[in-house]
Amino acid sequence: MVPRDVLYTPQSIEALDYARDLGNPGDFPYTRGIHASGYRGKLWTMRQFAGFGTPEETNERYRRLLAAGGTGLSVAFDLPTLMGRDPDHELSRGEVGKCGVNVTSLADMEALFAGIDLGAVTTSMTINGPAPMLLAMYLVVAEERGTDWATLSGTIQNDILKEFIAQKEFIYPPRPSMRLVTDVFAFCASHVPRWNTISVSGYHIREAGATAAQELAFTLRNGIEYVDYAIEAGLDVDVFAPRISFFFNSHSDFFEEIAKFRAARRIWARVMRDRFKAVNPRSWQMRFHAQTAGVSLTAQQPYNNVVRTALQALAATLGGTQSLHTNALDEALALPTEAAATLALRTQQIIAHETGIVDVVDPLGGSYFLEKLTCEIEGEAMAYIDKIDRMGGMVPAIERGFPQKEIAESAYQFQRAVESKEQVIVGVNEFVSPEHEEIGTLYIDESAGERQLARLDETRRRRDRSRVDAAIDRLQAGAKGESNLMPLLIDAVKAHATVGEMCDGLREVWGEYVEDPII
């Protein structure tokens, strides 16, 4: 936590220059927001992350979320899909459909979006290692239905660096992984122009234990690394940079979070203009999604989580987020029930329509305290960014375990503070209730796994095996050379190759990444 004074006064922000450091909303450096009219022009997108079991079950949840007033979709995949393993792989046992929806082949992607007009919704897909494979599936479904790729709008997370740092769902070593990321940038720039080709994510970094300043620093430094690699790959910064989006955690320290979002916009605008010489204002404007802090949810007294989430969501909106996911009260225990997920959406709707915070852009701008805190968190983040620059960038920093160690240290210090009650968690280490509060949770049994195995068998039986093999051979040849792999993956998807088969094809060429376990 950034240290606080008891009182802030005009002296606290003497060094601040309004035009240089803040600017009006819509003006460089966008500290106060990227849109002049804030939420009066357009509310944030209420995008609830969801996925469990089979594609059919998740499709039903999506349709209900849209019917309840949700304005975007967000796909949560299960671990086998995230790790590029088919349901019949040894490591997938017991994991199919548990933490998200299982998508193995084109038939699954078709079922996931059945009855949903891909040209009319925006879809976010949280997938990283196999991001190009799942994006290829989405594009093929659109093509089958006659939806023009130019009308598709959405986001693929495609942020492999934070996987090495925090979430640990990596497949290949960092360098070939970075090539997959830039292949998606290049392909979408010419074929899917409205698609956000990366969501540079601090969310998972924070959940792994980082402080707010570390979340900000590592996320922005990852963003810088992607821009460096894309320029290196021959892309024009002003063509791909406007398609970069960010994803932050909205945690419990209310003002620190708001300051973090404002500092993020200011740093990114300056980095893009001054470091990368981007000239398109859209390259300077940081757009981000926020999610309330999953790690702050408690299994004890679960109804307290509704209050935590509401306050965190308020911080995200006062910080000017473009879209928001609010966690459900039961998520310390399981994936949310329908009722819990609906209440989480209602929380956003209450903030948007009942509190009046949407009427004024950056309503807290000019607060002595908030402006000072924004500068301090910016300073802390910049010190980290400089340090990583001196290491030669984020890939070398990851290879020596630097961000990983910093985060593990913060996580341990936080836990010690909880043990000593220096950090109070209501219902956990203070204000504890003697009785165990029971709430009904979603229980995912093994049946989804069985149904996915059956569908995989059917896909394998019905498709032309020689067409799959030929597509995988071409993919491997492409991986050994320089060509963009997206068209080759699209061909493989059309041949009904599975996620596991496509990922294995590349594993044979590039090998797998194994992390050095450090504590």
Add this chain to the structure above:
Amino acid sequence: MSQKIRVVIAKPGLDGHDRGAKVIARALRDAGMEVIYMGLRQTPEQIVSAALQEDADVIGLSILSGAHMHICPRIVELLREKQMSDVLVVVGGIIPDADVPRLNEIGIRGIFQPGTPMQEIVDFITKNTRTRVAFERLS
């Protein structure tokens, strides 16, 4: 001073959320135990074989993905096959109440759900390994 409790900590399954595993590994080490942290995506076979090689008194598993009902019975079975049933198995993570009786039945008593203080885990391990460690190291 060779009576340190030896603990193998591992994350089985596909999940990569290792915050809990690493925090507990450090807490046990700070409590004076010898901790072998195996890291991510360890199969039950790898975990049991490491416990054998390291002469571990305890196997600590961190599972958040819902795969515990597959992984835990397999580990217990492998320990029995290798005549290592005296190794204490503890599991932490998102374990629904509904699964606790079944885990108890197969002999896993140390089940730590979200919000458990680190000290409680240290105390449980210390109390439940004392006899084995004292006996083995002294004999």
